[in-house]
Amino acid sequence: xxxxxxxxxxxxxxxxxxxxxxxxxxxxxxxxxxxxxxxxxxxxxxxxxxxxxxxxxxxxxxxxxxxxxxxxxxxxxxxxxxxxxxxxxxxxxxxxxxxxxxxxxxxxxxxxxxxxxxxxxxxxxxxxxxxxxxxxxxxxxxxxxxxxxxxxxxxxxxxxxxxxxxxxxxxxxxxxxxxxxxxxxxxxxxxxxxxxxxxxxxxxxxxxxxxxxxxxxxxxxxxxxxxxxxxxxxxxxxxxxxxxxxxxxxxxxxxxxxxxxxxxxxxxxxxxxxxxxxxxxxxxxxxxxxxxxxxxxxxxxxxxxxxxxxxxxxxxxxxxxxxxxxxxxxxxxxxxxxxxxxxxxxxxxxxxxxxxxxxxxxxxxxxxxxxxxxxxxxxxxxxxxx
Ligand SMILES: Cc1cc2nc3c(=O)[nH]c(=O)nc-3n(C[C@H](O)[C@H](O)[C@H](O)COP(=O)(O)OP(=O)(O)OC[C@H]3O[C@@H](n4cnc5c(N)ncnc54)[C@H](O)[C@@H]3O)c2cc1C
Numbered sequence: 001x002x003x004x005x006x007x008x009x010x011x012x013x014x015x016x017x018x019x020x021x022x023x024x025x026x027x028x029x030x031x032x033x034x035x036x037x038x039x040x041x042x043x044x045x046x047x048x049x050x051x052x053x054x055x056x057x058x059x060x061x062x063x064x065x066x067x068x069x070x071x072x073x074x075x076x077x078x079x080x081x082x083x084x085x086x087x088x089x090x091x092x093x094x095x096x097x098x099x100x101x102x103x104x105x106x107x108x109x110x111x112x113x114x115x116x117x118x119x120x121x122x123x124x125x126x127x128x129x130x131x132x133x134x135x136x137x138x139x140x141x142x143x144x145x146x147x148x149x150x151x152x153x154x155x156x157x158x159x160x161x162x163x164x165x166x167x168x169x170x171x172x173x174x175x176x177x178x179x180x181x182x183x184x185x186x187x188x189x190x191x192x193x194x195x196x197x198x199x200x201x202x203x204x205x206x207x208x209x210x211x212x213x214x215x216x217x218x219x220x221x222x223x224x225x226x227x228x229x230x231x232x233x234x235x236x237x238x239x240x241x242x243x244x245x246x247x248x249x250x251x252x253x254x255x256x257x258x259x260x261x262x263x264x265x266x267x268x269x270x271x272x273x274x275x276x277x278x279x280x281x282x283x284x285x286x287x288x289x290x291x292x293x294x295x296x297x298x299x300x301x302x303x304x305x306x307x308x309x310x311x312x313x314x315x316x317x318x319x320x321x322x323x324x325x326x327x328x329x330x331x332x333x334x335x336x337x338x339x340x341x342x343x344x345x346x347x348x349x350x351x352x353x354x355x356x357x358x359x360x361x362x363x364x365x366x367x368x369x370x371x372x373x374x375x376x377x378x379x380x381x382x383x384x385x386x
Pocket of ligand 1: 044092125126127128129131134135136158160161162204209212331361364365366367368369370371374
């Protein structure tokens with residue numbers, strides 16, 4: 001059963017994206033992995049091809065395209081070639097950093113920042129997590145204190161996607177004593193602000209080309225005009241933006257599971273043992289049948305979430321279910337894919353092996369899957385007494 005999401009406009013856009021992937025992504029992926037960094041040229045090329053900042057309104061140089069199915073096409077085509085690091089960079093940029101700006105930036109800020117997200121000249125990051133606090137963001141220590149017309153920002157953030165390349169970082173910091181939900185705010189820190197520095201590129205299990213990094217803020221004077229939204233708005237803004245972040249992760253997971261199953265099918269149809277194709281063993285065929293069924297059923301749910309997002313009705317709880325289910329399925333499919341490739345599944349030159357290490361983070365970031373279950377069970381049962 002095919003996805004019911006797309007019409008001919010999306011299919012025409014798919015051709016543009018496929019051409020971009022063929023010319024600018026596939027030839028560079030090994031180099032990016034070796035460099036532990038994706039070069040800026042691909043961002044600029046993506047900007048020229050209309051792959052970035054689609055939802056930026058026309059008056060700021062964008063397409064004003066609010067149909068999220070075009071973003072889904074980009075994710076599907078990147079997954080098809082296993083470009084997970086670029087995928088996570090683009091998602092952080094478009095579905096997270098840009099989403100915060102579109103929701104909360106004032107007119108002057110929109111004029112300053114939005115256009116660069118369309119051209120690929122501005123790469124965005126979101127810095128919430130700290131060495132001592134990830135799931136429980138109320139535990140962050142970064143502070144911003146008012147001083148004249150500025151805010152003085154101090155703290156350390158870690159695991160920040162696009163951490164090295166980013167020109168603009170949205171930083172989640174305490175502006176109160178941290179005891180209430182109105183004690184947190186968002187600040188936009190820009191490259192070159194004195195006191196803002198980047199640590200090492202973190203050495204990760206997978207997503208090798210992704211420049212995940214530590215960021216340091218040492219008495220950074222952030223002007224009032226770089227406050228995003230209202231003082232005290234940080235937590236509610238996070239809650240409003242998380243459904244799209246989680247939907248993006250779910251779609252990337254679903255797309256990756258579908259791609260890996262295709263690679264695995266190709267492999268077991270070719271490889272022979274005991275005088276027949278691996279695919280001809282019933283145990284293998286049954287496994288593939290189970291996975292294919294699970295993928296199609298999952299896709300129906302994700303497709304529906306995409307349509308709900310377009311309609312403005314996707315709830316945080318349903319986005320959590322999508323993220324939980326799709327990332328667990330991705331894990332199951334890739335693990336089986338590695339197994340069915342035998343020893344070759346453990347060789348990094350095979351895309352299934354790269355997918356295996358790249359996918360592990362999907363159940364951790366964007367809120368761990370345990371946190372997703374917490375959100376879903378709270379909706380089902382209610383909050384536990386503390
Ligand atoms: C490659 C990568 C990229 C990332 N990108 C970004 C980024 O761009 N920006 C950003 O801000 N962050 C980013 N993160 C951080 C990521 O979102 C956090 O690592 C994640 O939210 C988990 O937080 P933590 O690491 O502090 O784990 P912890 O919160 O310490 O969790 C440890 C374990 O405890 C479990 N746990 C915690 N609370 C509960 C609970 N209530 N019930 C049950 N179990 C619980 C967790 O599920 C987990 O298994 C990234 C991380 C990685 C590794």
